[in-house]
Structure formats: structure tokens, C-alpha cells
Amino acid sequence: MTAQVPITAAAETGGGVWRFPADRPLRLDSGATLAPLEIAYNTYGRLNAERSNAVLVCHALTGDQHMASTHPVTGKPGWWDLYVGPGRPLDPERHFIICSNVVGGCMGTTGPASIDPATGQPYGLKFPVITIADMVRAQAMLIEALGIETLFAAVGGSMGGMQVLQWAADYPEKLFSAVCIAAAARHSAQNIAFHEVGRQAIMADPNWRGGAYLAAGVRPDKGLAVARMAAHITYLSESALQRKFGRELQRDGLSWGFDADFQVESYLRHQGASFVDRFDANSYLYITRALDYFDLAGQFDGVLAQAFRSARNVKFCVLSFSSDWLYPTSESRDIVRALNGAGCRASFAEIVTDKGHDAFFLDEPQLDQTLRGFLAAQAQARGLS
Amino acid sequence: MTAQVPITAAAETGGGVWRFPADRPLRLDSGATLAPLEIAYNTYGRLNAERSNAVLVCHALTGDQHMASTHPVTGKPGWWDLYVGPGRPLDPERHFIICSNVVGGCMGTTGPASIDPATGQPYGLKFPVITIADMVRAQAMLIEALGIETLFAAVGGSMGGMQVLQWAADYPEKLFSAVCIAAAARHSAQNIAFHEVGRQAIMADPNWRGGAYLAAGVRPDKGLAVARMAAHITYLSESALQRKFGRELQRDGLSWGFDADFQVESYLRHQGASFVDRFDANSYLYITRALDYFDLAGQFDGVLAQAFRSARNVKFCVLSFSSDWLYPTSESRDIVRALNGAGCRASFAEIVTDKGHDAFFLDEPQLDQTLRGFLAAQAQARGLS
Numbered sequence: 001m002t003a004q005v006p007i008t009a010a011a012e013t014g015g016g017v018w019r020f021p022a023d024r025p026l027r028l029d030s031g032a033t034l035a036p037l038e039i040a041y042n043t044y045g046r047l048n049a050e051r052s053n054a055v056l057v058c059h060a061l062t063g064d065q066h067m068a069s070t071h072p073v074t075g076k077p078g079w080w081d082l083y084v085g086p087g088r089p090l091d092p093e094r095h096f097i098i099c100s101n102v103v104g105g106c107m108g109t110t111g112p113a114s115i116d117p118a119t120g121q122p123y124g125l126k127f128p129v130i131t132i133a134d135m136v137r138a139q140a141m142l143i144e145a146l147g148i149e150t151l152f153a154a155v156g157g158s159m160g161g162m163q164v165l166q167w168a169a170d171y172p173e174k175l176f177s178a179v180c181i182a183a184a185a186r187h188s189a190q191n192i193a194f195h196e197v198g199r200q201a202i203m204a205d206p207n208w209r210g211g212a213y214l215a216a217g218v219r220p221d222k223g224l225a226v227a228r229m230a231a232h233i234t235y236l237s238e239s240a241l242q243r244k245f246g247r248e249l250q251r252d253g254l255s256w257g258f259d260a261d262f263q264v265e266s267y268l269r270h271q272g273a274s275f276v277d278r279f280d281a282n283s284y285l286y287i288t289r290a291l292d293y294f295d296l297a298g299q300f301d302g303v304l305a306q307a308f309r310s311a312r313n314v315k316f317c318v319l320s321f322s323s324d325w326l327y328p329t330s331e332s333r334d335i336v337r338a339l340n341g342a343g344c345r346a347s348f349a350e351i352v353t354d355k356g357h358d359a360f361f362l363d364e365p366q367l368d369q370t371l372r373g374f375l376a377a378q379a380q381a382r383g384l385s
Numbered sequence: 386m387t388a389q390v391p392i393t394a395a396a397e398t399g400g401g402v403w404r405f406p407a408d409r410p411l412r413l414d415s416g417a418t419l420a421p422l423e424i425a426y427n428t429y430g431r432l433n434a435e436r437s438n439a440v441l442v443c444h445a446l447t448g449d450q451h452m453a454s455t456h457p458v459t460g461k462p463g464w465w466d467l468y469v470g471p472g473r474p475l476d477p478e479r480h481f482i483i484c485s486n487v488v489g490g491c492m493g494t495t496g497p498a499s500i501d502p503a504t505g506q507p508y509g510l511k512f513p514v515i516t517i518a519d520m521v522r523a524q525a526m527l528i529e530a531l532g533i534e535t536l537f538a539a540v541g542g543s544m545g546g547m548q549v550l551q552w553a554a555d556y557p558e559k560l561f562s563a564v565c566i567a568a569a570a571r572h573s574a575q576n577i578a579f580h581e582v583g584r585q586a587i588m589a590d591p592n593w594r595g596g597a598y599l600a601a602g603v604r605p606d607k608g609l610a611v612a613r614m615a616a617h618i619t620y621l622s623e624s625a626l627q628r629k630f631g632r633e634l635q636r637d638g639l640s641w642g643f644d645a646d647f648q649v650e651s652y653l654r655h656q657g658a659s660f661v662d663r664f665d666a667n668s669y670l671y672i673t674r675a676l677d678y679f680d681l682a683g684q685f686d687g688v689l690a691q692a693f694r695s696a697r698n699v700k701f702c703v704l705s706f707s708s709d710w711l712y713p714t715s716e717s718r719d720i721v722r723a724l725n726g727a728g729c730r731a732s733f734a735e736i737v738t739d740k741g742h743d744a745f746f747l748d749e750p751q752l753d754q755t756l757r758g759f760l761a762a763q764a765q766a767r768g769l770s
Contacts, residue, residue: 030641129641189626189649190618196650197614199643200657201586204607222589229582230615233575238710241574247680254678256415256514258584258670262677264574265581272585285643292647293639295632325623325710 014043015065015098017108018145022117026103026138032128036117039142040108041065041100044084045092047148052176053384054148055090056139057099058156058163061231061287062279064107067099073278082363089371094384095152100142102135102163104287106280109138113214113280123282125211130286132159132294136166140174150174152382153375157181157360158327159287162294165307165335169296172311177378179371181319182360184331185304185338186295191326194234195288198227202281211282224281225272232271237323237356297338304334305341315381316346317374319367326357347374399428400450400483402493403530407502411488411523417513421502424527425493426450426485429469430477432533438769439533440475441524442484443541443548446616446672447664449492452484458663467748474756479769480537485527487520487548489672491665494523498599498665508667510596515671517544517679521551525559535559537767538760542566542745543712544672547679550692550720554681557696562763564702564756567709567745569716570689570723571680576711579619580673583612587666596667609666610657617656622708622741682723689719690726700766701731702759704752711742732759 017040020026025035042065047054057067057080068084070077084090090097101109104127112127119126143151154175156164161183168178184191202208205223209216233241245264260266300306316339320332329350339346351366353359360367403424405411410420427450432439442452442465453469455462469475475482486494489512497512504511528536539560541549546568553563569576587593590608594601618626630649645651685691701724705717714735724731736751738744745752 125643186632188623189630189632189647190621190623192632192647193614193618193626193649193653196645196647196653197611197618200614200654201589201611203643204586204611205589206591226582226586226589226611229578229585233578233582236575238573238575241578245574247571247574247577247683258510258588258674260581262574262577262581264578268578268581269585289643298632 015041018142028128028134029131030128038110039100039138041098044068044097045095047096051148053096054151055095055097055153056151058160060158060160065099065101089368100139103138104130104283106283112282112286122214129289131290132162132166136163140171150176153177155179158183159291165296168311168314169307172314175314176382177315179317182321182324182327182357184327185335187292192292195292197230199285201226220281221276224276228275229268229272234326235358237354239354240356304338308339308342308344312343315378316344318346318348320350321359322350322352323354324357400426403527413513413519414516415513423495424485424523426483429453429482430480432481436533438481439536440480440482440538441536443545445543445545450484450486464746485524488523489515489668491668497667497671507599514674516675517547517551521548525556535561538562540564543568544676550681553696553699554692557699560699561767562700566704567706567712567742569712570720572677577677580677582615584670586611605666606661609661613660614653614657619711620743622739624739625741689723693724693727693729697728700763701729703731703733705735706744707735707737708739709742
């Protein structure tokens, strides 16, 4: 593994970018391969002598490796700052916490904006379609490169939770425990429908140019912003939107025009406008595609329990949010049912909140307590101090 | 009223286009006036000698006057063909049924695609912002022009239901009964949010050209199609989408690309592509704006019951669908509570169906029976044969 060397290193935290050379390609579900492969990752804490305290956190659709450190583009705190840090459920004093940007992403891991060695130009639509299993396969390469045989835990919410399930299916022997938050074992028709709206919005932007916008020096920002706006609604519950914004106006009185009269309009426009500064439109296409293709049971003859048949030694924690309508509690129950069917040990909690899918980023005492409790019990079982 | 003459007449049904001359302007809530005003309408059946059997049906966001007759653009049956016709709940043998295209629409009534007399060009964004109350005021002008003093019933679903509520607030003396289906007394934050996504999609299309696309000989079809796709998801329930499409593929196997792999993608694309043939993008902006501005309680010092204080003689029927998440049952309950608070007689039913908001266009035996029962009771009370 001499060729696998960190080529950069983040200052504030550990991590950097691992480069896997051309003779260590990533094999993809599509049949294609990806090489060279670079994986950008952050680490928090230290690997103990027994190499038994590593936690992999898998990020969601628009997340990245900057989980608990200042984001280099936005300057904002990490997306899981509330749950990762000293005294928090994932604690760098006790855990060696790893978060890597997914394959297809745009924050340093090889994705459609990376240079295609065959052409010397950004891949664009020549980038191969990737899957959740491909993301996990790349993570497994990184974990191995870091000298870690077994993860104490794989943890993730939303698309991160899907990666956790895929880890349990593909690498159960490398997993001590698994936490799957606000996820589903497959994308529903409505999930696919919302993503398709986003993709069509991007592709409708003339600046998209068939995916070759980087070479042309333009960006389909308007289309990407619309995609983000549509998706963002699905991350919030109806009641949270109503409580937060209701019909409150931006100014005194209506504009009688098409300015943002309502605060919720202004909020959504801001969500769209700020998103395009930190995200690549083609990455959005590829990662939403990976999500839509995700159907864990489909990989195992349509029987979800079969996906977990080798994971009987993994301890699972499955969490959902009562007001999440993107991946509702019923989806988590299906996962738990399959885990039970496979003979796995799974604890399950539906956390009562009106904050919708995004609750998993937000200050949710029940989430905090459940994560702490589950991880403490697993630490004891694992013999972590 | 000599100047108010029908200038065209539909062949298959009654109706045509009423033209109100410049000296009979439509006064708008914004303070602006609209003149000349043309109202395109269809009628089914005959007004009886007592002029007591007129039913006004108010259409939804993308509906039009072709409620029970072949659509001139699409060639498809009318949007409420299932409920309007011989032997159906609204029966031309017994009722004189009127449906007019709303102000701001694009099927013959004055809207942003109409010629602005001040410039000789299509209004575009010079068209004044209109409200649900403006739509109703225009309908009242038409009803008066047709020589009708009192409507036997005003009936409508979705935005049509909001017009019905506005009728009860503004013209209770002209209303014998009112049927409000799958509507709300105000647009919620989530309702506004989805509409804002659609508007931004249209405005992001470079062919929109600040609303002046008609003069430029182009159309923002891509943006309008994306707007329709996003909205269309809100018209269907999650379970209906899952039942209808699930994860069914278009072809054998995945494309590993961005073609429509899933049937739900293909369906949505079709919804978007076919919509642009029959609808004007600026009309979509204006009518969604009217919906977002709608807040009936807000017109009456924040007390919804006050809106109905003069409607004690009107008999109301309020209906909702159990799986409608656009205007959920709770919104209808709020309406009923306000009607009760105002001392109005209101019957209410939640129709159990998994078809979501669009159930009101679809074959729903409970809807059919409830409409029949309510209208039969009112016909008896009204002394209709």
C-alpha cells in the first residue's frame, strides 16, 4: 500500500486526500472502473492502540467531510457540530471519527468535476453513474488504507443512513455497530419524483451545456438553485414551515408583484442562492441518481432481510423522526423488521419532533441521548475505555 | 347592459366570451383596474324560467372553462366530465351550469397574454397582480350580465373552493348554496414555498425574458415544465405514487445514465411537457400569486368566522380527501369551524381515498354520492323540480 499516501492535510483537523493510483481502481456497480481515485476526508480524535475506536460518519446528499470543522467555502460550522466534539455523542477524546466525501461529490473526492485522465478535461457527463454501494466500496478502501480493520461504528443520517445499511450488507465483518438515522432501504416513487424535478431544473438551465459547463467557464446556477429549493421543502415538515414562517411578510404590506413578499419565499431563495456557491450541479445529478437507484432489497432477490443475513454480530440502532415525510418512520420500521427477520439485534426509536427530516442536523435532545446511550453500551461491549 | 354582448360562441356547448367595455372596468384589490375585460365561459343546460337553477363551477389553478366538453387544445375530455353531464351530480337536464376562465388565465379571459390597450402588446408583467377576490368579482359581473340574480350553487375544488369561500364572503346574498372541495381558507407556508419554486423555475428560463416572451416569439417552456412537475407531485399522495409507479422501470434494467429509467420519471416529464402546450407561463405566475395572497381571515381582521357573518342563509358543504397533503383535512375543518362560529349551516365530510389532492378530478364514488345528496337536498329546499 505504499502508493496510498495522503497528498494534502487539513490544518484544523486530521485528514486530507488519499490518492489511490491507477492500478487500484474503484470497481463500480455499473461495470465501469474509476481511476485514479482520490478521497477527501476529515478525522477527529486519535486511533487507539487497539485500532478499535474508529467511527465512520457517512454524509447526506449535499454534505461533505467537514462534519465538525469550519466549512472552507461557507465559513460555517460543520454540519454535525452539535453531535461531534468534546463531550458530545461522538467524542474525539474517545473516538477516532472519520468522515469522507462520497464518490461523485465535489469537495475533493473524485467526482464529475474532477479531471478525466482520458481527456484532460473535467469528466462532466463522462463520469460513470455511481451507486450507494460504490460510495461504500470507496470508503472501505479508505478505511483499509488508514489501517483500520473494524469500525467501532458506522453512523449516518439520510443518504448517510443508506450507506450504513449498505456497509452492513457488504462489509458486516468490518462493522461492530451501525446507526441508521432518518433513512430508507430504498427510494420511493415520491423520492424519485422530487429528485427528477431537481435534475430537470438543472438540465433545463442553458448554462448546463450537456454537463460540460466547467470547460465553458459557466455554471447552471439558476437551475441548481431551483433544484435545491424544491428539495429543501422536503427536508422540513409542513408544521415546522408554518411555525417558522407562517404567512409572515418581508416588509409591511404586499408588493403586488413577484418580489419575495413572504419570508418563506425569501428563505427558500436564500437556500437556493447559497447552495450554488458550495455545490457542483453535476455532482447533484450523480448523487441524486445514486439515491434513486438505491434499493437494498433489490440487491438481494427482493428480500431485505437477506441483505443483513451476515450481519448478526452487528448491533444496530435505527432512528426516525415523527414529522419526517421524506423518509418517514414507516421506512425505518421496514428496516427494523428486516433486521429482526435476519436475526440481528436492532434497537429502534421514533423521535417525536416537528422539525421534519432536517431534525437530524438540529438540536434534538432525544437524538443526543439516544446516540449517547447506544454508543456507550457498544463501547462497553467493545471494551473501549 | 347593451354593451355586454357575447362576441363568440362555442359550438358544442353554450357560452363564449363576454366583453365588458372600457367603461365597465374590473376593480382590483391592488387598486388597479382592468379594462376592457373579456371573460370566456362555457355553459351546460338551460336557465329555467325562474332563473333559479344556475350553478357556477369555479376552476382550479390550471383549469379552465372547458369543464365538461372537449378541450380545444388537448382534445381531451373536460376536467370535470365525471361529475358534470346527464345523470351526473351536476346535470344539464336540471341545472344551468356555468364555468368561466378566471381573470389572469389563458383560455380566453383577460390575462397577461392579452393585449394591453395601452401598448398594443401583450401585457406580460404589466398585467396587474390579481387575487381570488378579483376572480370572483369578475365572475359576479358575468353572472349579472347573464341575468342571474342568485346562484343555486357555487361549486369548486382546490382554488375553485377558495373562490367559493370568497363568494360566500363577498356575495352571500347571491348564493343559495356552496360546495367547497379540497381547499383552504389561506395558503400555508408550504403551499407558498412550492409555488415559489415553480415561479423561480419559470423566471430562471432565459426564454422568459422578464415576462415579455410573447413579443419575442419564444416561450419559457422548460421552466414552466419544471414548475408543473414540482406542483404535480403535490397533487398526488405518496401512497398513490407508490401504488401507481413504485420503482417500476421504463425498460428492462437501468440505463446507468440520466434518461428516464423509472416510470415515475417518465410520467412526470410527460406532465411537464404536455402542460406547456395548453398553459401560459405568465398566467402560471399570476394565478399562483393570487393563491399565495389568499388569506380569507386576513380580509376580516384575522377572524375567519367574520368572513361568513352575512352568509347565514347559505347552505355549505365542505369536503376534503384523507390523503390530500396540499390542502389537508385540517384546513377544511378550520373552514367548518369558522362557518359554525358564524352560525352557518355546514355539512362536512372527509372522503377516504389514497388518491391525494387530485381525487377531486377522479372517479370517487363517495364524492359523487355526497355531491348528489347535498345538491338534491338543496334543490328540494330551493323548489327546483
